[in-house]
Amino acid sequence: MTAIWAIAVITFKEGIRNRAIYGISIFALLLLGANLLISSMIMQEVGKVAVDMALSTVSFAGLLLVLFVGINLMAKDLDKKTIYMVLSRPISRPQYILGKFFGMALLILATISILSIFAIISIFMVKLSYPGYFSRFSWPPILLAISFITISLILLSALTFLFASFSSTSFITLILTIVSYIIGQSIMDVKALVEAPQAVGIQVSPVTVKVVQAAYYIFPNLSIFDIKLQAAHGLPISLSYIFWAVSYGAVYTCLTIILASIIFRRREFP
Amino acid sequence: MIKIEGISKEFKEGIGSRKVKALEHLTLEIHKGEVFGFLGPNGAGKSTAIKILINLISPDIGYASIMGKDVSAKDTRRHVGYLPENPYFYDYLTAEELLWFGGRASGLSPSVIKERTNELLNRVNLQAARKRQLRTYSKGMVQRAGIALALIHDPDVVILDEPMSGLDPIGRKMVGDIMMELKAQGKTVFFSSHILTDIERFCNRVGIIVGGKLRLVDRLDNLLSGTATLENIFLKEVEKAGGGIEI
Amino acid sequence: MQRVLPIILILLLLPIHVSIISKVTEGKKLLPKGEGTSYVLPPPILKIMALEFDGLASDFLFLQGLVFFGSTSERKERPRLKEWEWRWFYNILNASTGLDPYFFDPYYVAQAHLTWEGNMPRETNTLLEKGSRYRDWEWMLPFYIGFNHFYFLQENEKAAFYLMDASKRQGAPSLLPQLAARLMYKANRTENAIIFLQEMIKRTDDDALKKMYETRLNALKGILFLERATAVYQDRFGRRPERLDDMITKNVIREIPKDPYGGEFYIDKDGTIKTTSELR
Numbered sequence: 001m002t003a004i005w006a007i008a009v010i011t012f013k014e015g016i017r018n019r020a021i022y023g024i025s026i027f028a029l030l031l032l033g034a035n036l037l038i039s040s041m042i043m044q045e046v047g048k049v050a051v052d053m054a055l056s057t058v059s060f061a062g063l064l065l066v067l068f069v070g071i072n073l074m075a076k077d078l079d080k081k082t083i084y085m086v087l088s089r090p091i092s093r094p095q096y097i098l099g100k101f102f103g104m105a106l107l108i109l110a111t112i113s114i115l116s117i118f119a120i121i122s123i124f125m126v127k128l129s130y131p132g133y134f135s136r137f138s139w140p141p142i143l144l145a146i147s148f149i150t151i152s153l154i155l156l157s158a159l160t161f162l163f164a165s166f167s168s169t170s171f172i173t174l175i176l177t178i179v180s181y182i183i184g185q186s187i188m189d190v191k192a193l194v195e196a197p198q199a200v201g202i203q204v205s206p207v208t209v210k211v212v213q214a215a216y217y218i219f220p221n222l223s224i225f226d227i228k229l230q231a232a233h234g235l236p237i238s239l240s241y242i243f244w245a246v247s248y249g250a251v252y253t254c255l256t257i258i259l260a261s262i263i264f265r266r267r268e269f270p
Numbered sequence: 271m272i273k274i275e276g277i278s279k280e281f282k283e284g285i286g287s288r289k290v291k292a293l294e295h296l297t298l299e300i301h302k303g304e305v306f307g308f309l310g311p312n313g314a315g316k317s318t319a320i321k322i323l324i325n326l327i328s329p330d331i332g333y334a335s336i337m338g339k340d341v342s343a344k345d346t347r348r349h350v351g352y353l354p355e356n357p358y359f360y361d362y363l364t365a366e367e368l369l370w371f372g373g374r375a376s377g378l379s380p381s382v383i384k385e386r387t388n389e390l391l392n393r394v395n396l397q398a399a400r401k402r403q404l405r406t407y408s409k410g411m412v413q414r415a416g417i418a419l420a421l422i423h424d425p426d427v428v429i430l431d432e433p434m435s436g437l438d439p440i441g442r443k444m445v446g447d448i449m450m451e452l453k454a455q456g457k458t459v460f461f462s463s464h465i466l467t468d469i470e471r472f473c474n475r476v477g478i479i480v481g482g483k484l485r486l487v488d489r490l491d492n493l494l495s496g497t498a499t500l501e502n503i504f505l506k507e508v509e510k511a512g513g514g515i516e517i
Numbered sequence: 518m519q520r521v522l523p524i525i526l527i528l529l530l531l532p533i534h535v536s537i538i539s540k541v542t543e544g545k546k547l548l549p550k551g552e553g554t555s556y557v558l559p560p561p562i563l564k565i566m567a568l569e570f571d572g573l574a575s576d577f578l579f580l581q582g583l584v585f586f587g588s589t590s591e592r593k594e595r596p597r598l599k600e601w602e603w604r605w606f607y608n609i610l611n612a613s614t615g616l617d618p619y620f621f622d623p624y625y626v627a628q629a630h631l632t633w634e635g636n637m638p639r640e641t642n643t644l645l646e647k648g649s650r651y652r653d654w655e656w657m658l659p660f661y662i663g664f665n666h667f668y669f670l671q672e673n674e675k676a677a678f679y680l681m682d683a684s685k686r687q688g689a690p691s692l693l694p695q696l697a698a699r700l701m702y703k704a705n706r707t708e709n710a711i712i713f714l715q716e717m718i719k720r721t722d723d724d725a726l727k728k729m730y731e732t733r734l735n736a737l738k739g740i741l742f743l744e745r746a747t748a749v750y751q752d753r754f755g756r757r758p759e760r761l762d763d764m765i766t767k768n769v770i771r772e773i774p775k776d777p778y779g780g781e782f783y784i785d786k787d788g789t790i791k792t793t794s795e796l797r
Contacts, residue, residue: 006374010363017362017403041580043723045621052572059569081358085368085419088324088352089375092344136654185568193561200559226569233619269326270281270318 003091004099011073011103016110020069028061028115032122039126047134050126051232054119055145059228061115062108062153067177070104070157075170083269094261097161101257104157108150116146136234144242145231151249152225156181158256159220165264183215184222191216220252271427271458272300272323277332279318292318294482296332300460300475305453307473307490308462311508315482316462317355320431323460324352336427348376351420355431357412361405365396365415368404369422376423383422390418394444410441417448428452430461434468446472466500478504480511555604560615567616575617582609583626596634603635611644618651628661629726633733638669649682656689657720663697664713673700690716707741732777736796739774743782743790746770757788 015021035053042049077083077100086096123142127134156177163176194212197204224245230237279293293315300306308316321327323334325341339346359368366387373383391397394414399407404415413436420428430449434442449472452459463469469476469490476493478486485507486493493503558566567574586606589597598606610623610631624645631641642662649658663679666672677697684693692712699709711734718730743761750758750769761784764770776782780794 002377003375006371010360010367010371013367014360014362038576038580041583042576043583043622044625048572048617048620049576052576056570056573076360081354082360084324084326084352084354085357085359085372085416086375087326088347088350088354089372090344090346090348090377091375095344182568186565189561189565193565200561223569226571228569229572229617229619232572232617235619268328270321 003089004095004102007086007091007096007099008102008106011100012106012110014076015069015073015103015107018069018072020072021065021111024061024064024069024111025115027064028057029118031057031060032118035122036126036129039130042133044133045135046126046130047137048232050123051137051142052228054123055142055149055228055231058112058115058119058146059149059152059226062112062149063156063181065108065111066153066157066160067174069107071160071164071170071173071177073104074100074161074164075173078164079170081269087269093265093267097165097257097261097264101158101161104161105154108153108157112146112150112153119146138234141227141231141234141237144237145227148225148227148245151246152222155220155222155225155249155253155256156184158253158260162256162260162263165260165267180219181222183219185226186223187212187216187219188221188223221248224248271302272298272334272336272460274298274319274323274334275332277319277322277329277334279315279322279327279329291482293322293329296479296482296484298477298484298487300458302458303453303456304474305449305459305472306461307469307476308460308479309464309466309469309476309504310462310479311464314479316464316479317431319479320352320429320460320462323429324350348423349426351423351425351428353413353416353420353428353430353433355435357416359404359412359415359419362403364401364403365391365407365418366400368415368419372419372422378423386422386424387418390421393448394418409436410438413437413441414444417445421448421452425457427458427460430459432463433461434463434465442468466504470494470500476500478507480508483511485511555601555608557605557608557612560612563612563616571616575613575615575620578609578613578616579620579623579626582606582613582623585609586626586630598635603631603637606635607631607637607640607644614644614647618647621648621652621655624648624658624661628665629723629729632665632669633729638665641665654687656683656686656693659683659686660689660693660716664717667700667713668710677701692716705741705744707737707744711737711741733796735777736792739776739782740790740792742770742774743784747784747788747790758784760784 032054035050035057038053039046039050077086087093091099120142127137159180160173160177163173163180164170167173167176191212193200194204194209227237229235275297277293277296278291281290281292282288283290296315296319298319308319310316318327322329323336323341324347325344328342334341336346336350363371369387369390370380370383373386374380378386387400388397391400394417396411396414396418399411404412407415413433417433420430433445433449437445446468449459449461461472473490475487475489477484486503490500494500563574563578564571585602586598589602607627610627613623614620627641627644631637631644635641642665645658645662645665649655649662652658659679659682663676663683666679667676677700680693680697680700683689684697696709696712699712714730714734714737718727718734721727721730743764746764746769747757750764750767753769754767758764758767758769761773761782765772773782776792776794778792778794778796780792782790782792785791
C-alpha cells in the first residue's frame with residue numbers, strides 16, 4: 001500500500017506542476033469570463049445559459065486535462081523511459097498501474113475542484129447582474145453535475161491507462177482515447193437513431209444496428225454522467241439514478257484498470 | 271549473489287521477421303562482496319542482461335536470481351539498487367522528492383528516509399540543489415541523483431549500467447569513490463562499461479561479452495599477470511567473435 | 518547591411534499589406550453567393566454531433582437565429598425576410614429546442630415573430646407543443662398555442678382547450694377560464710383578441726416586443742370602436758353604413774381612428790371592419 005501511495009504522490013506532483021495545467025486554467029478562465037457576455041445576449045433564460053457555459057467549460061477543461069496532461073503522465077514513463085526509476089523499486093506491475101491511476105484520479109479531483117470554484121463564481125456573477133432571469137435555479141443539481149463530470153473524467157483516464165498498456169506510442173493512446181470519448185458521449189444518441197431511423201428519413205441496415213448495440217456494451221456510456229441540461233433547468237435527479245450511474249462508473253473503471261494491469265504485466269522495456 | 275543461468279533473449283527488429291539475438295546462453299555468477307565489471311562493445315548485450323536482472327525484460331529461456339530470489343519477484347528488488355544508462359526522472363520532482371519516493375517504495379520509514387537523504391545528497395554533492403526541480407539539473411547532476419536513488423534503501427547488491435557515461439572527470443572520480451566505498455562495506459557491485467580504464471581501476475573480476483555471448487570471465491589480476499593489457503585481451507576477443515558488433 | 522535588411526523589407530511590405538486587405542475584402546463580398554438554403558441538420562444528428570454539449574449547442578443555435586434575425590432589422594423591403602429565410606429561422610429554432618426542449622427563449626421568439634410576420638402559426642404551434650410538453654410548469658406556452666389557434670387559425674374550440682390546459686398550471690392568470698368560455702360561445706372576436714393581447718403585454722419585458730403588441734392593440738381597439746359604431750348605426754338606421762365616413766356625417770362617431778400601421782380603416786362588403794395596411 002505504501003508503494004502505491006508513493007507512486008500516486010509523485011504522479012500527482014508531476015501532473016500538477018505540468019505547464020499545460022496553466023494553459024488549461026487560463027483557457028477556462030477566459031471562457032468563464034465570456035459567460036457574462038454570452039448570457040447578456042439571452043432574452044429570457046439567462047440562468048440556463050450561464051449554467052450551460054460554466055459546466056461546459058469545466059467539462060471541456062477536464063477533457064483537455066485527461067488528454068494532454070493525463071496521457072503525458074503515462075507516456076513520459078513509456079516513451080522517455082522514466083519508468084525505470086519506478087519499476088526498479090520492489091513493486092509489481094499492478095501496483096504501478098494502481099499507483100499511477102490513483103495519482104491521476106487525485107489530479108483530476110484537485111483540478112476540477114479549483115475549476116468549479118471559478119465556474120460557480122462565474123454563475124454567481126451572472127446571477128447578480130440579471131437576478132430576475134434565474135427562475136428555477138438551484139445549486140445542488142449543479143454540484144451534482146460537477147461530481148458526475150469528475151466521475152466521467154476518471155473513467156476516461158482509466159481508459160487511457162488501458163490503451164497505454166499496449167500502445168507503442170503516446171500518440172496512439174491519444175487517438176484511441178479521443179475516439180473512445182466521442183463514442184462514449186454519442187453512443188446513446190446513435191443507438192436511438194439507428195433503432196428509429198425514420199425520424200431522419202434514412203435507411204439503416206440490420207448489421208449496423210447490431211454493431212451499434214454491441215458497441216453500446218463495450219464502450220463506456222459517458223452520456224449518463226452528463227446531467228448539465230438538468231442542472232441548467234434545475235430539474236431533479238432521482239437518488240436511484242445517482243446510485244446506478246455511480247455504480248456503473250465504478251464497475252467499468254475497475255474492469256478497465258484490472259484489464260490494464262493484466263496487459264501491463266507482460267510488457268517489456270528493452 | 272547474482273546467478274545468471276543459460277539466459278537467451280531475441281528481439282524482433284522492425285516490421286520484418288529480422289530477429290536479433292541479444293543474448294545467447296549467458297551463464298554467469300557474481301560473488302558476494304566483489305566488484306564485477308561487465309565489458310563489451312556497444313550492442314553486445316550488457317544492458318539487456320542487466321534489464322533482465324531488474325525484471326524490465328523477461329528472458330526467452332533461462333533463469334536468474336539475486337540473493338537466491340528469482341528476479342521476476344518484486345521483493346528481490348528490495349535489496350537491489352539500479353542505475354540505468356542515461357537515467358530519466360520525472361522533470362518536476364526535486365531530488366528530495368525523488369529520494370522520498372525511492373525510500374517509501376522500498377518500504378523505508380519517513381525518519382530513515384530523511385536521514386539517508388541527507389547522507390546521500392551530501393555524498394553526491396547535491397545538497398545545495400536538493401529543492402530544485404530535476405529538469406534544471408545538468409547531466410552530471412542527474413547522474414548523481416540517480417546514484418543517490420539507487421542507494422537510498424541501502425541495497426546489498428548495486429547494479430550500474432554505464433555509470434560513468436557523460437560524466438566529467440570530477441563526476442567520474444565521485445562515482446569511482448562511491449563504488450570503492452560500497453565494496454569496502456561488503457556490498458556486491460555489478461557494473462557494465464565499455465571504457466577499459468574504468469574496468470581496470472575498479473574491478474575484481476571481469477566478464478567480456480561480445481555479440482551476445484560471454485567470451486571470457488576471469489579475475490583481473492589473472493588477466494593482467496603477463497604482459498597483456500586489457501585492451502589487447504578485449505580486442506582479441508572481439509576479433510575472435512568475428513567483428514562481433516551487431517548494429 | 519545585414520541587420521537593416523529585414524527592417525527595410527518590413528517597411529516595404531507593410532503598406533502593401535494594408536492596401537491588399539481592402540482589395541481582398543471587396544473581392545470576397547463580390548464573390549457569387551450560393552442559393553440561400555433553409556436546411557439545418559436534423560436534431561437527432563445534431564444531438565450526436567454535440568456530444569455532451571447539447572445545452573451549449575442549443576444556446577448557440579438559438580443565438581445564431583437571433584443574430585440573423587436582428588441583422589434583418591435594417592432591411593427596408595417588406596416582407597422583411599424571404600420565404601426560405603423564414604423556413605431557416607424556424608428550422609434553427611426547432612433544432613435548438615431539439616437539443617434542449619426546456620429552453621424557453623426559442624419558443625418566446627417563435628411566438629413573437631414566426632406567427633405575425635412569418636405567417637407560420639401552425640408550425641409555431643408544433644414547436645410550442647413540444648415546449649409545453651417538457652415545460653409542464655409553464656402556463657404561457659399553452660396560452661400562446663391557444664392564442665394562435667384563435668387569432669390566426671380561427672379554431673376557437675382548440676383555442677379554448679389549450680387555455681384550459683394553461684389555466685391548470687402554476688401562476689396562470691385567473692381570467693383564462695373565462696376567456697376560454699368566451700371563445701367557446703363565439704363572443705366578439707376583436708374583443709377576445711384585445712383581452713388576449715392585454716394579457717400578453719402584461720407578461721412581456723422586451724420593450725421592442727411590447728411596443729409591437731401595443732401597436733396591434735391600438736389597431737384592434739380602433740377596429741372594435743368602429744365595429745361597435747357600426748352596430749349602433751345598424752340599430753339606428755336599419756342597415757350597415759356604406760362607407761365609414763357615413764358614420765361621421767350621420768353623427769354616430771366624431772372621427773375615424775387612425776390606423777397605427779399607416780393604413781386606412783374601411784368597411785368591407787360583408788360588414789367587417791378592415792384596414793388597407795392589413796395590420797402589417
